Amino acid sequence: MISAPTRARLRFAAGCHVLLLPSMVLLLTFVYLPVAWAFVKSLYRFEIGGQAEFIGLQNYIEYLTIDPPTWPSMLNMFLLTAFAVLTRLTVPLVVAKLIHSLPAERTRYLYRVGFLVPIVVPGIAVQLLWSRLIYSDYGMLSETLRFFGLGDWTRGWLSDPHTALAALMFMGFPFAGGFEILVYYAGLSAIPESVNEAAALEGCTGIRKFFRIDVPLVLSQLKLILVLTVIGGFQGFEGIFVLSQGGPGFRTMVPGLWMYYNAFSYQRMGYACAIGVVLFAIIFSLTLFNLRYFRSAEEIQGHTS
Amino acid sequence: MRPKLARGVIHGILLTTLALTLVPFFFMVNSALRESSEFYHGTFAAPRALRQLGRLGLDAVEGRRGPVVVTDEFDNPRTVPRAEAARYYASRLTVGAELAWDLLRRYILNSFLVSGLTALGVCFLGSGTAYLLARYRFIGRKFVFTFILATMIFPGVLTLVPSFLLVKQLGLLNTYGSMILPYIAGGQVFAIFVFKSFFEGLSEELFESARLDGAGHWSLYWHIILPLSRPVFSVVTIMNVLGTWNNFLWPYIVNTDDRHHVVASGLYTMASSTMSSNPSTLYAAWTISSIPLLVLFVYATKPFIRGLTSGALRA
Numbered sequence: 022m023i024s025a026p027t028r029a030r031l032r033f034a035a036g037c038h039v040l041l042l043p044s045m046v047l048l049l050t051f052v053y054l055p056v057a058w059a060f061v062k063s064l065y066r067f068e069i070g071g072q073a074e075f076i077g078l079q080n081y082i083e084y085l086t087i088d089p090p091t092w093p094s095m096l097n098m099f100l101l102t103a104f105a106v107l108t109r110l111t112v113p114l115v116v117a118k119l120i121h122s123l124p125a126e127r128t129r130y131l132y133r134v135g136f137l138v139p140i141v142v143p144g145i146a147v148q149l150l151w152s153r154l155i156y157s158d159y160g161m162l163s164e165t166l167r168f169f170g171l172g173d174w175t176r177g178w179l180s181d182p183h184t185a186l187a188a189l190m191f192m193g194f195p196f197a198g199g200f201e202i203l204v205y206y207a208g209l210s211a212i213p214e215s216v217n218e219a220a221a222l223e224g225c226t227g228i229r230k231f232f233r234i235d236v237p238l239v240l241s242q243l244k245l246i247l248v249l250t251v252i253g254g255f256q257g258f259e260g261i262f263v264l265s266q267g268g269p270g271f272r273t274m275v276p277g278l279w280m281y282y283n284a285f286s287y288q289r290m291g292y293a294c295a296i297g298v299v300l301f302a303i304i305f306s307l308t309l310f311n312l313r314y315f316r317s318a319e320e321i322q323g324h325t326s
Numbered sequence: 327m328r329p330k331l332a333r334g335v336i337h338g339i340l341l342t343t344l345a346l347t348l349v350p351f352f353f354m355v356n357s358a359l360r361e362s363s364e365f366y367h368g369t370f371a372a373p374r375a376l377r378q379l380g381r382l383g384l385d386a387v388e389g390r391r392g393p394v395v396v397t398d399e400f401d402n403p404r405t406v407p408r409a410e411a412a413r414y415y416a417s418r419l420t421v422g423a424e425l426a427w428d429l430l431r432r433y434i435l436n437s438f439l440v441s442g443l444t445a446l447g448v449c450f451l452g453s454g455t456a457y458l459l460a461r462y463r464f465i466g467r468k469f470v471f472t473f474i475l476a477t478m479i480f481p482g483v484l485t486l487v488p489s490f491l492l493v494k495q496l497g498l499l500n501t502y503g504s505m506i507l508p509y510i511a512g513g514q515v516f517a518i519f520v521f522k523s524f525f526e527g528l529s530e531e532l533f534e535s536a537r538l539d540g541a542g543h544w545s546l547y548w549h550i551i552l553p554l555s556r557p558v559f560s561v562v563t564i565m566n567v568l569g570t571w572n573n574f575l576w577p578y579i580v581n582t583d584d585r586h587h588v589v590a591s592g593l594y595t596m597a598s599s600t601m602s603s604n605p606s607t608l609y610a611a612w613t614i615s616s617i618p619l620l621v622l623f624v625y626a627t628k629p630f631i632r633g634l635t636s637g638a639l640r641a
């Protein structure tokens with residue numbers, strides 16, 4: 022027999038779980054079920070409304086061995102992500118440092134808000150804006166070149182195979198993202214005054230202080246942006262979808278976009294699920310790697326402060 | 327002397343960077359005020375109507391009167407009184423915006439509905455669930471929390487296609503539910519995380535004394551948690567709205583007809599429709615679509631910034 026206190030505890034727990042039910046049901050339906058489906062359906066060949074045919078690992082084998090866009094698209098994904106990491110770890114940090122070094126709080130606040138303003142423009146509008154206003158035939162880039170008498174250099178930036186990928190990389194120039202600046206600025210503000218004073222006493226100022234003191238002490242912020250950029254870079258494809266559709270040829274194709282096309286243009290739902298699982302495997306192993314590395318980064322920081 | 331010089335250089339670098347960042351958006355607004363016939367030349371040119379209005383203004387200052395020649399967008403001249411000319415050019419300034427507004431109105435309404443209901447659901451469900459997890463000890467509590475947090479492992483790219491299949495199976499395509507339900511399901515996770523850590527920080531004495539006064543579980547939530555957590559609610563709301571407002575791909579996939587498009591997906595369908603030959607309207611639409619978040623940003627800069635930075639911890 023169950024004792025009275027245990028029964029009371031069980032009843033209390035049951036009451037709590039009933040209240041948690043709406044959250045749980047939503048998670049099960051709209052997160053866990055699609056996750057399970059992704060794995061299961063990747064083993065089938067089927068169109069919407071059509072008969073599903075079990076084909077084992079054939080989707081994976083086709084994707085990883087014979088599908089022509091696979092490896093070019095992986096390479097593009099790595100290049101785009103590497104460039105994004107490079108720019109987002111440097112430019113906003115320098116801008117944040119410059120803002121932080123100003124004496125008046127009011128000016129610093131205005132700069133931070135100023136860099137943040139573009140965030141109100143919907144991402145899709147920014148992407149359409151770049152494709153129309155900047156990269157089109159009579160866009161700002163070509164017109165500026167013509168103004169300086171370099172009209173020969175102009176081209177269809179997004180349709181020329183030599184420049185399409187670079188054009189995508191440079192979307193967002195000069196890369197001074199308001200969000201990254203905020204994060205780095207918060208990190209710089211968290212450096213204790215005593216550290217800054219000690220550095221000043223030791224004659225460590227300017228660029229030397231930036232590399233010896235500031236950069237090591239905002240390491241956790243740099244890591245945060247690194248992780249966000251890598252994960253975003255590996256799964257994001259909206260910008261490419263809007264600007265170049267993966268073309269010309271497969272010059273700007275990325276795995277996520279290839280997944281999208283397989284699902285929604287070619288009706289290869291199972292195959293698209295398999296691509297999703299492969300991408301998940303890549304992102305997941307990076308996350309594991311990152312968790313291990315994260316600790317060491319914190320240890321470094323504990324060491325310096 | 328040197329620090330002053332250094333400061334000047336810093337301002338120079340910052341202002342140049344800021345200008346380069348903002349220049350596309352300046353020309354977005356500039357282009358929105360131009361007419362589509364002006365787009366064949368002069369990307370950087372000021373809107374024709376604005377230039378004409380400026381000329382008329384200068385004339386007025388210099389005391390010139392009498393009728394003036396007005397040309398329409400096809401260069402057809404006609405002579406009209408000055409006041410009418412000014413009215414004419416002022417009306418030409420908003421040609422693109424008027425058409426854009428006609429098309430965008432429904433999308434904006436849909437966006438308000440979807441983002442608003444999602445934020446409401448996320449706040450309600452998220453805070454309730456977080457309250458239970460933070461302030462009560464019951465069997466299975468740890469398991470539930472792990473179950474919720476574990477969803478963060480799964481990237482959107484893994485679930486995009488199966489989620490579409492699910493929503494289709496549920497018969498939710500072309501409904502608000504196809505957006506709101508998955509948004510709440512996914513959005514509550516981080517909200518629970520934020521709410522829970524805040525609720526755990528509240529002092530137990532507060533709850534103790536309220537309980538002595540005979541407050542039940544519900545009234546503890548309503549009279550203690552809610553009033554104390556208003557800042558957290560605004561942060562969660564803004565963070566959530568930023569995400570749903572900007573999401574383009576999901577609404578684009580689950581809406582096969584035009585009725586339930588939100589701003590983001592509507593802008594894309596607009597740009598790939600016959601409207602693409604009407605640049606003035608497109609630029610105006612992009613400008614108009616920025617206004618709601620701009621208002622939110624100006625009205626609530628600080629919660630906005632906090633929502634943005636705390637949203638970063640999502641990964």
